[in-house]
Amino acid sequence: MDSVKLFDAQAALGPCAPGSGVFISADDVEGQWRRLGISGGLFRYGVPNRAADLPYDNDRLYGMVEGRPGMVPCPAVAPSAGSELPPEGTQVDEALRRGAGAAWIRPEPDAWSTEPWCADALFGALADRKLPVFCQMEQVALTGVGELAERYPGLPFMVSGVPYTAMRSVVALLKAFSNIYLCLGSPWCVHGGIEFLIGHGLASRLLFGTGFPEAEAGAALGYLAYADIPMPEKSLIASENFARLAAEIRR
Amino acid sequence: MSAALAALRQGLPIPIPGIFDVHGHLGRYGFAIPGTDPPLLVGQMDRLGVARIAVSHMHCMKWDWESLVWGHDRVREAMERHPGRILGYFSVLPDDGARIRGEAQQRLGEGFRGIKLHNGNGYAYDHPGFEPLWAIAHERGLPVLFHTWGGPELDQIGALAARWPGMRAIAAHAGSQNVEAYLRLAQAHPNVFLDTCLSKSPRGLVERLVKGAGAHKILWGSDAHFFSLSHQLGKAIASDLTEEELEALLSGNAQRVFGGPAISFR
Known part of the structure; x- marks a missing residue:
């Protein structure tokens, strides 16, 4: 595994759970990476289930990862119907200008619907640039992810x-929609899960991720390191699949 | 970097002798779990360097004797096929004292090493019908693995541990919620231990349990076949523990609780 480049597609910086008193800095992340042999990652700012000031939080994120080439920002985006946010296309342009590797959607705390009457302009702008969408199941249920993937077949969903x-549901979802990708960080830890999905020909659709800082990153590392699969598939999951998605972004 | 962390990063067997998983299962459950055959589990143990796993059948969550007994038979078969690698827990229901005594006698005679109870079957641990079981656990010094989730069952376990000091109680999923209650439970009773299995694997929880309850009170459990052994082992090894604390967590404590000598399968 030491020869495999590890890219963490499921990580966050900034404040952890309210009341925890923990704020994760870029230096904290790099310290973790040195211990575990991780060389890069896609970063959101803050926690998924709390109200946020999106432009401010995105600026904090960009500032924290600036000058750290392994750290790729994943800013939050939302429909601009309230007009307090820039138009959707402008949000996506700004994300790309700042080096984003994906865009984070958080419909619940940011109070919007993924239905076309609310979010078509947003997903249309993301699809135009093929900027992958990062979402969490607590925000968008698998049924909703499937509906989005069907509606925007050229747009990758992580x-x-x-x-x-x-x-x-997962194996059926991945088979049904070629533009859906599964992040393997906690709490996805079912016994034999990686081997089973590889056996269904889904090696190109899995992304190494840790769930850091909520989760102990070593758990996901162990899950991949000991998976009983060939090394080329392990490399795909570890970083190559995300690298391919990033390369396909229309910057 | 510790030798264990170096091995984890390379996917090599962890160089700690006698790694002992105190929380495993065999069999099917309601959601899909790929590859539940015991030989596949033992194969994964080999890749990780895990010497032993103590398992109950998924039927430990059932609430009729026939289902429990069927599960015990499957565990016995796995024990016979993988001697020394797979150890058995048996389960009982509190509705028939004679049957508790009979099942315990049979299963202990077959080599089962402990008891697993899951209150998801509708029976609280302080149900008076369990009294014959506690007497056996106390007399034989048996480990009793209790499913817990940070609720009133922790107080029930504390009361049982105080009344039956020979029993070795293991509270599963420690820190699932209400971490301080788990720490108080383990601190208050020398015969109460905590296990570490949680799917979310919160960062820092293993360290908090070890520092808060004492390194001698925490046991490593994976909850396989629900969770992957590798996921739960990775969580433990990447935690910020000393090498002595890690060895106690992964191996020494369980060897002591189960009353066996340190072993290595390699």
């Missing part, structure tokens, strides 16, 4: 936070 119980 799904995280999927529980270990969801294999029946």
Whole structure:
């Protein structure tokens, strides 16, 4: 595994859970990476289930990862119907200008619907640039992810936070929609899960991710390191699949 | 970097002798779990360097005797096929004292090493019908693995541990919620231990349990076949523990609780 480049597609910086008193800095992340042999990652700012000031939080994120080439920002985006946010296309342009590798959607705390009457302009702008969408199952259920993937077939969707119980839906979802990708960070830890998905020909659709800082990153590392799969598939999951998605972004 | 962390990063067997998983399962459950055959589990143990796993059948959550007994038979078969690698827990229901005594006698005679109870079957741990079981656990010094989720069952376990000091109680999923209650439970009773399995694997929880309850009170459990052994082992090894604390967590404490000598399968 030491020869495999690890890119963490499921990580965050900034404040952790309210009341925890923990704020994750870029230096904290790099310290973790040195211990675990991770060389890069896609970063959101803050926690997924709390109200946010999106432009401010995105600026904090950009500032924290600036000058750190392994750290790729994943800013939050939302429909601009309230007119307090820039138009959707402008949000996407700004994300790309600042080096984003994906865009984070958080419909619940940011109070918007993924239905076309609310979000078509947003997803249309993302699809135009093929900027992957990062979402968490607690924000967008698998049914909703499938509906979005069907509606925007050229737009990649990265799904995280999927529980270990969801294999029946996950394998069907990945087979049904070639533009959906599963992040393997906690709590996705079902016994034999990686081997099973590889056996269904889904090696190109899995992304190494840790769930850091909520989760101990070593858990996901162990899950991949000991998976009983060939090394080329391990490399795809570890970083190559995300690198391919990033290369396909129309910057 | 510790030798264990270096091995984890390379996907090599962890160089700690006698790694002992105190929380495993065999069999199917309601959601899809790929590859539940015991030989596949043992194969994964080999890749990770895990010497032993103590398992109950998924039927430990059932609430009829026939289902429990069927599960016990499957565990016995796995124990016979993988001697020394797979150890068995048996389960009981509190509705028939004679049957508790009979099932315990049979299963202990077959080599089962402990008891697993899951209150998801509708029976609280302080149900008076369990009294014959506690007497056996106390007398034989048996480990009793209790499913817990940070609720009133922790007080029930504390009361049982105080009344039956020979029993070795293991509270599963420690820190699932209400971490301080778990720490108080383990601190208050020398015969109460905590296990570490949680799918979310919160960062810092293993360290908090070890520092708060004492390194001698925490046992490593994976909850396989629900969770992957590798995921739960990775969580433990990447935690910020000393090498002595890690060895106690992964191996020494369980060897002591289960009353066996330190072993290595390699």
